[in-house]
Amino acid sequence: MARIIVVTSGKGGVGKTTTSAAFAAGLAKAGHKTVVIDFDVGLRNLDLVMGCERRVVYDFVNVINGDANLNQALIKDKRLDNLYILPASQTRDKEALTQEGVGRVLEELAESFEYIICDSPAGIERGALMAAYYADDAIIVANPEVSSVRDSDRIIGILGSKTRRAERNEEPVALKLLLTRYAPSRVQKGEMLSVDDICEILAIELLGVIPESKAVLAASNAGIPVILDTESDAGQAYEDAVARYLGEDRPHRFLSEKKGFFGRLFGS
Amino acid sequence: MPSISQPIADATPAFELKGRMLTLSVLRPLITDHNQLAAQLDARMASMPELFRHLPVVLDLEAVRGQPLALAELVDCLRQRGLIPVGVRAGDEADEAAAVAAGLGVIQLGAEPTRRPEPAREPPPNAGLVITQPVRSGQQIYARDGDLVVLASVSPGAEVLADGHIHVYGTLRGRALAGVQGNSNARIFCQNLEAELISIAGVYRISENIQETGRGRPVQIFLDGEALRVQSL
Ligand SMILES: Nc1ncnc2c1ncn2[C@@H]1O[C@H](COP(=O)(O)OP(=O)(O)OP(=O)(O)O)[C@@H](O)[C@H]1O
Ligand SMILES: [Mg+2]
Numbered sequence: 001m002a003r004i005i006v007v008t009s010g011k012g013g014v015g016k017t018t019t020s021a022a023f024a025a026g027l028a029k030a031g032h033k034t035v036v037i038d039f040d041v042g043l044r045n046l047d048l049v050m051g052c053e054r055r056v057v058y059d060f061v062n063v064i065n066g067d068a069n070l071n072q073a074l075i076k077d078k079r080l081d082n083l084y085i086l087p088a089s090q091t092r093d094k095e096a097l098t099q100e101g102v103g104r105v106l107e108e109l110a111e112s113f114e115y116i117i118c119d120s121p122a123g124i125e126r127g128a129l130m131a132a133y134y135a136d137d138a139i140i141v142a143n144p145e146v147s148s149v150r151d152s153d154r155i156i157g158i159l160g161s162k163t164r165r166a167e168r169n170e171e172p173v174a175l176k177l178l179l180t181r182y183a184p185s186r187v188q189k190g191e192m193l194s195v196d197d198i199c200e201i202l203a204i205e206l207l208g209v210i211p212e213s214k215a216v217l218a219a220s221n222a223g224i225p226v227i228l229d230t231e232s233d234a235g236q237a238y239e240d241a242v243a244r245y246l247g248e249d250r251p252h253r254f255l256s257e258k259k260g261f262f263g264r265l266f267g268s
Numbered sequence: 269m270p271s272i273s274q275p276i277a278d279a280t281p282a283f284e285l286k287g288r289m290l291t292l293s294v295l296r297p298l299i300t301d302h303n304q305l306a307a308q309l310d311a312r313m314a315s316m317p318e319l320f321r322h323l324p325v326v327l328d329l330e331a332v333r334g335q336p337l338a339l340a341e342l343v344d345c346l347r348q349r350g351l352i353p354v355g356v357r358a359g360d361e362a363d364e365a366a367a368v369a370a371g372l373g374v375i376q377l378g379a380e381p382t383r384r385p386e387p388a389r390e391p392p393p394n395a396g397l398v399i400t401q402p403v404r405s406g407q408q409i410y411a412r413d414g415d416l417v418v419l420a421s422v423s424p425g426a427e428v429l430a431d432g433h434i435h436v437y438g439t440l441r442g443r444a445l446a447g448v449q450g451n452s453n454a455r456i457f458c459q460n461l462e463a464e465l466i467s468i469a470g471v472y473r474i475s476e477n478i479q480e481t482g483r484g485r486p487v488q489i490f491l492d493g494e495a496l497r498v499q500s501l
Contacts, residue, residue, distance in 0.1 A: 150405050150423075150424060150425055151405075153404045153405040153406075153423045153424075153425070153426075154404060154405040154406045154425065156402075156404050157404030157405065157406055157407045157426075158406075160401070160404070200421075200439070201421070201423065201441070203402050203420065203421060203438075
C-alpha cells in the first residue's frame with residue numbers, strides 16, 4: 001500500500017517545498033519508489049528546487065483533466081532512479097483541483113509508488129485542503145516563531161476534520177512536526193521560540209529540527225534537493241528526519257550553535 | 269408510470285389525495301383601489317415579467333378585511349397580467365363568496381394547533397463533555413447544558429465554552445467562557461493559565477488584565493459578586 005504524505009504548514013514560506021524535495025529524495029535514496037506532487041497550482045516551484053524545470057511538458061492539472069496521462073506528465077529524476085516529480089500547472093487556477101480528480105490521480109500513482117508526497121500550497125484554502133484530503137501522514141512544517149506555530153496549530157485542527165480519514169472515522173492522519181530554519185543563537189536571545197516551547201504548544205511527535213542554513217538556498221539555486229548535500233548541516237538534519245520517519249531512532253542534532261554537538265535527546 | 273394510452277385496470281387507484289405543504293406566493297393587497305394596485309404591480313412586473321407568468325398566487329386579504337373590495341375585478345386584473353390566482357385567505361364572508369364565484373378556493377390556514385404544555389421535567393443529570401485532544405487554533409467547543417472537561421491544552425486562537433464549569437488539564441492559552449447562559453456559579457479550572465480571555469456568566473477579563481500573579485500556574489476562576497477572581501490552586 002502506498003503511503004500518502006502531505007507537507008503542509010498554513011503559513012507561507014516556511015520551507016514546505018524545500019522539505020518535500022528533501023523528503024522525496026531521501027526516501028528514494030533509501031530505496032523507496034517515491035513521487036512528489038506540486039499542489040501549488042499557479043505558483044509552481046517544486047520543479048525548480050528539484051532542478052527539472054526545463055523538462056516540464058505536462059502537469060498535474062493536465063492529468064486531472066485527462067489532457068495527458070500520468071506517464072506523459074511524470075518527470076523522472078536524473079540523479080535518483082526511484083524518484084519522480086509531478087509538477088504543478090503554472091497557468092491554471094486552484095479550482096482545477098477537484099477532489100474527485102485528485103483522488104483518481106493518487107489512486108493511479110498508488111499502484112506503482114511506495115510513497116506519494118504532496119507539497120501543499122500555503123493557506124487553508126482549496127489547494128491546501130486538496131493536498132491534505134487523502135493523506136495518511138502529515139509533515140507539519142513550522143518555523144520557530146509565534147505566527148508560524150499558530151498557523152500550524154490551525155492546520156492540525158483542520159487535518160483532524162477535513163480529511164478523508166476524518167470523514168470516514170478511520171485512524172487519524174499521523175502528525176509529525178518538522179521545525180525548520182531553527183537558529184539556536186536567536187532562540188537563546190529570546191528572539192525565537194525554543195523546540196521545547198513549540199512541542200509543548202503543538203503537542204505532536206517531533207520528526208526533526210532543520211537548522212537555518214545557507215546550504216538550503218545554495219542547493220535550491222542549483223536545483224538539488226538539499227538532502228543530497230551530505231556535507232551540509234541542513235542536509236544531514238533532513239537525512240535524520242527521513243530515517244526517523246522510516247522508523248529509525250536517531251538523536252536530534254543541530255539544536256545548539258556549536259558544530260557537531262549532539263544535542264539533547266527529544267523523546268516524544 | 270403508465271402512459272395515458274395504456275388501458276388502466278379498474279383496481280388501479282385513479283388518484284391520490286394528500287395533504288401537502290406547498291410554498292405559494294402570497295399577494296397581500298394593502299389597499300382596495302384596484303387602479304393604484306394594478307399600476308404598482310405593472311411597475312414591479314416590468315423588470316421581470318417571466319418571473320410572474322403563470323405564477324399561482326394566494327390572495328391574503330387580512331390587511332383589507334372588512335373594507336369593501338371588488339374581488340372579482342381584482343382577480344380579473346391579475347389574470348390579465350398572466351398571474352393565476354388560486355385562492356383567498358383571511359377574507360370575510362362576502363370575500364369568500366366572491367372568491368368561490370370567481371372560481372377560486374378558500375384556504376383555511378386556521379389557528380396554530382393548540383399544544384398542550386409539556387409537563388415540566390427535571391433536566392437529566394449531565395455528565396458533561398470530555399475532550400481528550402488539544403483544542404486547536406480556530407476550533408470552538410461548546411458544552412451545552414453542562415461542564416466541559418479538556419484533558420489537553422487549549423491553543424491560542426481556540427475557544428472553549430460551557431453552560432457549566434470548564435476544566436482544562438493542560439495549558440489554557442485560548443479563550444474560556446464558562447456559564448455562558450448566565451450561570452454565575454460556573455467556574456474555570458486550569459493547570460496553567462495563559463489565557464487570551466476568561467469569562468464567567470458574561471463577566472470577562474482579557475489577557476492584558478490578567479495579573480502576572482495568576483499566570484503560569486494552576487488556578488480557579490470564579491465570580492465573587494460582580495468581580496472575576498483568579499485564585500491559585
Ligand atoms: N533551513 C533553511 N535555512 C535557510 N533557508 C531556508 C531553510 N528552509 C527554507 N529556506 C528558504 O526559505 C524560503 C522558502 O522556502 P520554501 O519555498 O521551501 O517554503 P514554502 O513553505 O514551500 O513556501 P510557499 O508557502 O511559498 O510554498 C526559500 O528561499 C528557502 O530557500
Ligand atoms: Mg512551496
